[in-house]
Amino acid sequence: xxxxxxxxxxxxxxxxxxxxxxxxxxxxxxxxxxxxxxxxxxxxxxxxxxxxxxxxxxxxxxxxxxxxxxxxxxxxxxxxxxxxxxxxxxxxxxxxxxxxxxxxxxxxxxxxxxxxxxxxxxxxxxxxxxxxxxxxxxxxxxxxxxxxxxxxxxxxxxxxxxxxxxxxxxxxxxxxxxxxxxxxxxxxxxxxxxxxxxxxxxxxxxxxxxxxxxxxxxxxxxxxxxxxxxxxxxxxxxxxxxxxxxxxxxxxxxxxxxxxxxxxxxxxxxxxxxxx
Numbered sequence: 001x002x003x004x005x006x007x008x009x010x011x012x013x014x015x016x017x018x019x020x021x022x023x024x025x026x027x028x029x030x031x032x033x034x035x036x037x038x039x040x041x042x043x044x045x046x047x048x049x050x051x052x053x054x055x056x057x058x059x060x061x062x063x064x065x066x067x068x069x070x071x072x073x074x075x076x077x078x079x080x081x082x083x084x085x086x087x088x089x090x091x092x093x094x095x096x097x098x099x100x101x102x103x104x105x106x107x108x109x110x111x112x113x114x115x116x117x118x119x120x121x122x123x124x125x126x127x128x129x130x131x132x133x134x135x136x137x138x139x140x141x142x143x144x145x146x147x148x149x150x151x152x153x154x155x156x157x158x159x160x161x162x163x164x165x166x167x168x169x170x171x172x173x174x175x176x177x178x179x180x181x182x183x184x185x186x187x188x189x190x191x192x193x194x195x196x197x198x199x200x201x202x203x204x205x206x207x208x209x210x211x212x213x214x215x216x217x218x219x220x221x222x223x224x225x226x227x228x229x230x231x232x233x234x235x236x237x238x239x240x241x242x243x244x245x246x247x248x249x250x251x252x253x254x255x256x257x258x259x260x261x262x263x264x265x266x267x268x269x270x271x272x273x274x275x276x
């Protein structure tokens with residue numbers, strides 16, 4: 001696999017962020033429960049600050065869109081910009097409790113097109129990456145990157161589907177009830193990991209999950225994973241009616257047939273207009 005200079009820089013930056021997050025976990029790990037957003041740790045903020053500090057010199061002319069420091073640009077303005085989309089720590093509950101199912105993700109989006117996506121799981125030294133048109137890869141424990149491929153199964157009744165949601169309020173949790181009922185009936189069941197980026201990485205790798213649904217997914221939750229799944233042979237889009245990377249919501253699948261089934265399931269569950 002031959003990476004572009006930009007992709008190499010993104011990989012280096014995400015690895016720097018992983019080291020910072022793991023080091024911070026050994027010290028001050030104060031956590032705040034923010035209304036409407038959920039848990040934010042000192043590690044989240046430290047990594048977010050490092051990303052913003054480094055982007056200025058590594059990617060001049062890019063703006064940063066991050067979970068911990070949302071940009072004030074409008075949707076239409078973001079569509080016309082070069083944007084670094086960052087999730088400093090996805091899966092803060094896992095991170096603060098000492099688990100390893102948390103990730104750091106970065107994506108380069110140019111005029112609304114995702115060109116580079118990287119997801120890093122620091123505790124297992126695993127990294128997923130993709131460049132548009134170049135395929136998707138996983139790199140583990142310092143070994144050479146290996147190409148990854150989504151599952152071939154096309155019947156929803158035979159696969160498990162990852163489910164993401166903003167769980168910080170009762171209202172957002174309730175929007176998922178109809179969707180979960182449909183998944184219980186029509187698939188092998190929902191799978192909730194509380195780290196959307198990791199769920200998307202597993203879909204791309206053909207491990208356990210053959211799809212992922214998240215009505216409230218923000219750009220930082222999904223941007224890197226969307227490209228990785230697409231480059232691994234899957235099908236991915238925003239929520240029905242909100243299809244771009246900068247709009248909330250996500251439907252992803254291992255292949256187009258499963259994707260179409262999931263879109264129809266989402267519409268039938270009548271929750272597709274509640275994730276705004």
